[in-house]
Amino acid sequence: MPKHTYSISDLANELDITTRTIRFYEEQSMLAPERRGQERIYSPKDRVALKLILRGKRLGFSLAECKSLIELYDPQAGNLNQIQIMLGMIAERRMQLEQQQLDIQQMQLELDTAEERCRSVLNATSADNIAP
Template sequence: MTNPTYSISDLARELDITTRTIRFYEEQGMLCPERRGLERVYSARDKVTLKLILRGKRIGFSLAECRDLIGLYDPTGDNQKQLTTMLTKIAERRAQLDQQLLDIEQMQLELDTAEERCKAALSKSL
């Protein structure tokens, strides 16, 4: 049985991204499709790599972090280091989001205060 292959348009359609996005990750050295003439031919591994990049970007990982995590993948199945690193990065990202949430809540309080002062000043001038 042969491994499935994909054209750039197949991957773009299947993952709901643009072909330009795929070419960008290729330019970054994160995808290495075979070439058949001028056509790019992506493997099942390329598809998995692309899914991992997209998932990493969705949860806020940088491209460098995605590259590092993908680089830790061990095809023999021993992915303890990759999984441990992923858990560390998740914890770091969660801490960043918690801090951003606190910052947003503080900003909302400051906006409420400024709004109340403006309303009070307006009511005094009427």
């Protein structure tokens, strides 16, 4: 049974990304298509790697983190190591987001305080200008 392969345009259309994006990930050594002259031939493993990259980007992972996940891809072993490491990365990303959320809430409080002070000064100045 022949192994299914993909052209760069097949993957770009399927995953709704540009061929330039795919070439970028290839330049970053995250994909390794075969070459037939100038034509790139992508394997099912390359397709999975691209899907992992795109999912990782949506989750806020860096390219280096995505690359480490791709390097762990091993369907013969059930990808258990990859899954365990990804769970750790998810937990770490969740903690980062929670901290960012707290930082944003603190910043909003500080903005509220600064706005109140500015409005108080404006109101006091306006009242002074109205007085006879």
